[in-house]
Amino acid sequence: MKASLQLKIGQSLTMTPQLQQAIRLLQLSSIELQAEVQEALESNMMLEVDEGEAGQNTQTENANKEEVKVEIDSSEPPEQTPEMNQDTMPDELPVDSGWDDVYDSTPSFTKASSDNSYDGFENQDSGEKTLNEHLEWQLNLTPTSDTDKVIAMTIIDSLDNDGYLTEPLEDILATLGDDLEDIGIEEIEAVLSMIQSMDPIGVASRDIKECLGLQLEQCNTDTPRLEQAKNLVANYLDLLASHDYNQLMRKMKLDKAALTEVVTLIQSMNPRPGNQVSDARTEYVVPDVYVKKVNGVWKVDLNTDSIPSLKINSVYSNMIRRADNSDDNNSLKSHLQEARWFIKSIRSRSETLLRVTTCIVERQRAFLDYGEEAMKPLVLHDVAETLGMHESTISRVTTRKYMHTPRGIFELKYFFSSHVSTNYGGACSSTAIRALIKKLVQAETPDKPLSDSKIAAILEDQGINVARRTVAKYREAMAIPPSNERKRLA
Numbered sequence: 001m002k003a004s005l006q007l008k009i010g011q012s013l014t015m016t017p018q019l020q021q022a023i024r025l026l027q028l029s030s031i032e033l034q035a036e037v038q039e040a041l042e043s044n045m046m047l048e049v050d051e052g053e054a055g056q057n058t059q060t061e062n063a064n065k066e067e068v069k070v071e072i073d074s075s076e077p078p079e080q081t082p083e084m085n086q087d088t089m090p091d092e093l094p095v096d097s098g099w100d101d102v103y104d105s106t107p108s109f110t111k112a113s114s115d116n117s118y119d120g121f122e123n124q125d126s127g128e129k130t131l132n133e134h135l136e137w138q139l140n141l142t143p144t145s146d147t148d149k150v151i152a153m154t155i156i157d158s159l160d161n162d163g164y165l166t167e168p169l170e171d172i173l174a175t176l177g178d179d180l181e182d183i184g185i186e187e188i189e190a191v192l193s194m195i196q197s198m199d200p201i202g203v204a205s206r207d208i209k210e211c212l213g214l215q216l217e218q219c220n221t222d223t224p225r226l227e228q229a230k231n232l233v234a235n236y237l238d239l240l241a242s243h244d245y246n247q248l249m250r251k252m253k254l255d256k257a258a259l260t261e262v263v264t265l266i267q268s269m270n271p272r273p274g275n276q277v278s279d280a281r282t283e284y285v286v287p288d289v290y291v292k293k294v295n296g297v298w299k300v301d302l303n304t305d306s307i308p309s310l311k312i313n314s315v316y317s318n319m320i321r322r323a324d325n326s327d328d329n330n331s332l333k334s335h336l337q338e339a340r341w342f343i344k345s346i347r348s349r350s351e352t353l354l355r356v357t358t359c360i361v362e363r364q365r366a367f368l369d370y371g372e373e374a375m376k377p378l379v380l381h382d383v384a385e386t387l388g389m390h391e392s393t394i395s396r397v398t399t400r401k402y403m404h405t406p407r408g409i410f411e412l413k414y415f416f417s418s419h420v421s422t423n424y425g426g427a428c429s430s431t432a433i434r435a436l437i438k439k440l441v442q443a444e445t446p447d448k449p450l451s452d453s454k455i456a457a458i459l460e461d462q463g464i465n466v467a468r469r470t471v472a473k474y475r476e477a478m479a480i481p482p483s484n485e486r487k488r489l490a
Contacts, residue, residue, distance in 0.1 A: 134277045
């Protein structure tokens with residue numbers, strides 16, 4: 001076979017650096033995009049924030065202030081009244097408040113002037129403490145021996161996030177055997193009792209029975225049904241967990257009204273005391289688009305505050321010379337090209353996000369008008385076919401992007417759901433079915449909750465063909481317990 005050269009013409013899709021950058025920016029959330037823009041501003045001299053008319057307005061306001069100042073300076077001074085005369089003014093004027101009423105001179109805000117490392121805002125640290133730090137702080141305020149403090153720290157380190165002691169006392173004793181001698185299980189139990197008296201009440205409990213019992217012990221003695229509640233927690237907690245109220249009334253010799261009061265008192269306790277002291281910080285969602293109804297039509301607007309406006313720095317761009325091939329000039333050209341690509345990618349991201357959101361709003365107008373029960377079935381392919389895009393692009397646009405509507409803030413992924421066939425030849429969204437199941441559960445009789453089969457039968461009467469296992473799957477997704485656990489006293 002003879003070797004030869006052949007020339008062929010063809011088309012292929014190549015992932016250019018510009019396309020890779022556009023795809024990466026497309027899937028970023030608004031907070032990640034702001035961080036990416038800040039990094040680009042710090043690394044590229046050609047990029048700068050486009051303040052728009054803000055700078056012009058500031059200059060105008062400053063000019064007006066200067067004009068006003070000139071008028072005031074050029075005006076004649078006002079006549080000095082006798083009350084304003086310095087000669088007739090007393091040294092001390094009568095006031096109805098003192099210096100201490102306005103300024104608090106507490107010593108906690110002062111430090112020696114020689115301490116150059118003093119931070120005036122260190123006492124305003126808003127960081128939340130963990131459960132271990134909260135208990136250690138109380139332990140340091142408690143007069144204890146060094147041995148008891150070591151035992152207490154070991155017990156605190158053995159607590160889980162809910163505040164329960166997960167390690168047996170025997171294991172804790174075995175752990176301390178190498179460091180401390182002549183200690184027994186009785187001393188560890190004594191230190192455990194000391195920790196259980198700390199805040200939050202019920203911490204360091206070994207099970208739910210002990211946790212509720214400790215909290216009931218801290219209630220006022222005149223609390224109604226307190227003794228019956230202690231008796232129930234100590235002896236019949238398993239019956240309460242299984243919602244067997246008939247057997248509870250028979251064993252405790254209480255009527256329905258009295259048992260209701262006892263159960264209400266127990267339910268007012270906190271079964272997870274450790275959650276009261278949590279180190280979780282609140283994460284706020286920044287919406288990418290706003291949807292509102294104007295003159296009967298739903299309008300979609302981008303959140304321009306979350307998308308910084310950029311432009312090319314004219315000072316550095318004018319320094320570029322075409323015929324110059326020096327390293328400095330080539331560096332300027334490279335930075336200019338990267339800046340143009342970056343600005344174009346951000347604009348493309350905004351345009352794509354606006355198009356996809358507008359298409360979603362057009363398909364889900366019924367949800368915006370009537371709520372979850374009116375949600376229409378929608379998948380990525382429907383939006384991709386309407387806009388002429390690929391499904392992967394729609395997936396990137398709708399990931400970690402949020403829409404602000406009169407009904408709340410939702411992720412764009414929320415508006416996509418599968419469909420279930422109906423008896424009338426149509427389709428019903430799985431989100432609408434979840435809303436119907438939640439509505440049926442909220443309206444059920446407390447002492448006779450609806451089973452999954454009964455809910456499926458009710459939905460079938462409404463023309464929605466859904467199996468019992470599907471109802472169970474949707475119910476579990478909404479964290480709704482089964483019927484036997486939802487049973488409660490009416």
